Amino acid sequence: MKVLDAIPIKLEFEEIARQLRLDANMGPSSIVRELMGVAQPLIQAKALYEVSYISQRGKDTVEINGVTFKSRVLRVNLDTVERIFPYIVTIGKALEDKASSSDDLLKQFYLETMGDMALRSSREYLENSLKRHFGLDHVSRMNPGSLKDWPITEQKPLFSVFGNVEDLIGVTLTDSMLMIPRKSVSGIFFPTEVSFFSCQLCSRKDCPARMAPYDETLKEKYGLKDE
Template sequence: MKRNGLRGENMGERWLFDQLEWNVDFDAACKKLHVMEDDRDDFEEIYGETVKRMKPVFYAGREKILSNDGHSIVLGGERFESRVISVNLKDSDTVYPFVGTSGRAAYEYALSISDELFRYWADSVCELALRSASVSFRKAMRGVIGSDNINSLAPGSVIDWPISQQKPLFALLGNVLEKTGIYLEPSFLMRPVKSGSGILYASEKHFESCSLCPRQDCPNRRAPFDSEKFGRDYGEKNE
């Protein structure tokens, strides 16, 4: 199933992308989720009900870096504590915070399913939709930023940027629940579950936070773990 159309609604220094192109191919999803031939009819029903409720949306902004002391940065009235972020942004003056989700209605549908396998299927279709929409979002943001070379940093995925920093990120963007339907749990996890957040920035030097993450069983790993990278690139000797 495919949805077409990409629209960015300029809201001063905020943009709402609520017509992103995305695609969750049925046969590819069956293969990805190891759906057995005998289960295809059941999966097709769950797939169809999930897809018709799907509405990926991203909300992003542009922020000047007001200060960078080598261990934290200040954006708007919010401070973000991270040596990695501070070093990565030492030559930057502007960043682009964002949040995005596969949609509230599809998430609530998945929650309503009592059968564990069927619920897993619905959740997985939401994740595939989010990944697909994320590609369209990044393409759109390359146009906004004016560079093909952009990196991303996300709370909880950077070794010294904890998930608790979701709170200032949401505060910085403002109106996140109203614009996207995304909200934070007391644990700082996002709901809907299939959501993402972070900061985009332009850089000629490619960066993958996976290179700093020791978790080896991550299905979304994009780069191998480098056990010496943090000390080499972010140690005090680099100050």
């Protein structure tokens, strides 16, 4: 079990402005700059991962460190892989609490966006750290809840891989499978030669977070019918 605490995350105005589609000369950009000063010290980025091994494979299941996961797509993605990296990343609770306590909806939105960006950067930090430490050229990831094939209920077995996640990085899982702090993400990184994105198997239209085009032909490779 490895914990990365104090992940160095620095909010950059240009990136935030691009995400918010703001012109540097527009009025709201001065609010964004001011809020960056508020948000930056509230980011407490941490990551937890476990170097894990596949212990068994079924038709639609894969056993990782003795814990069974049910997903056809995950099983296919891990077909030729032995060592994988279940992970949880968080930026802590302080920034989301600050956003929720603001009665200005625009400021709330800006702070939430900064939190989302900090969380993404923290996951990228973990990804690069894994590549460096384990000599991996390329990794992909899957997250419980991103596909019907791997539902959010699979958070439970994922958390069980780690033991006491709250003690380790301060993240808990509710009965409805949500993580607290909200600004947390979980999943499994695995080595790949060809990049995989769950978005390739997701037909949702106009998703602002889409990372790859929907590819209907991939359904056949994964043996999916109505994903």
